Amino acid sequence: MPYYYSSAPYFLFVAGLLAGLASGAAFSATLKQQVNEWDKNRSTRTLANMQGPQLLVPFLGISGGVCFFLAAGLEIFGFPTKLAYAVAIPLTVLTGLLVWTQLARLLEQLERGGSKALDLDSFG
Known part of the structure; x- marks a missing residue:
């Protein structure tokens, strides 16, 4: 007996x-606020250490939203629920770890060389 998916998870x-x-909006606002505070005060707290709960909670919200979005999208295209989440969860976790690591490197670079260190137009 074939299995028919009665309602897609729209x-x-x-x-x-x-x-x-x-x-993402909360993450962006928090990151901008923390970098601006650091820039004004040049506190002893390094930018890389700013990746605490204030940034982690919105980042986890982004990751969770992306995971559900991806899994639901796969289900809409006919993937079974377990397979959709078996693809979405590892993909989201690995991508999230890569982005979080890249953010740490970017903040370290910003701290060492200021905003001029991030001038991407100078490479082209």
Whole structure:
């Protein structure tokens, strides 16, 4: 007897997208605020150490939203639920770890060379 998927997870698809976007806005605002505070005060606290709970919580929100968005998207295209999450979770975790590591490197570079160290136009 064939299995027919009665309703695609469109709600979860949209909810994941909105959660990722809302968390991204919070992440962006928090990161800008922390970098501006650091730039004004040049405190003893390094930029790389600013990756605490204030940045981690919105980042996890982005990751969770992306995971649900990706899994729901796969389900919409006919993947079984378990397979969709078996693909979405590792992909989201690995991508999140890479982005978090890259953010740490970027903050270290910013701290060492200031904003001129991030001038990407000078490479072309």
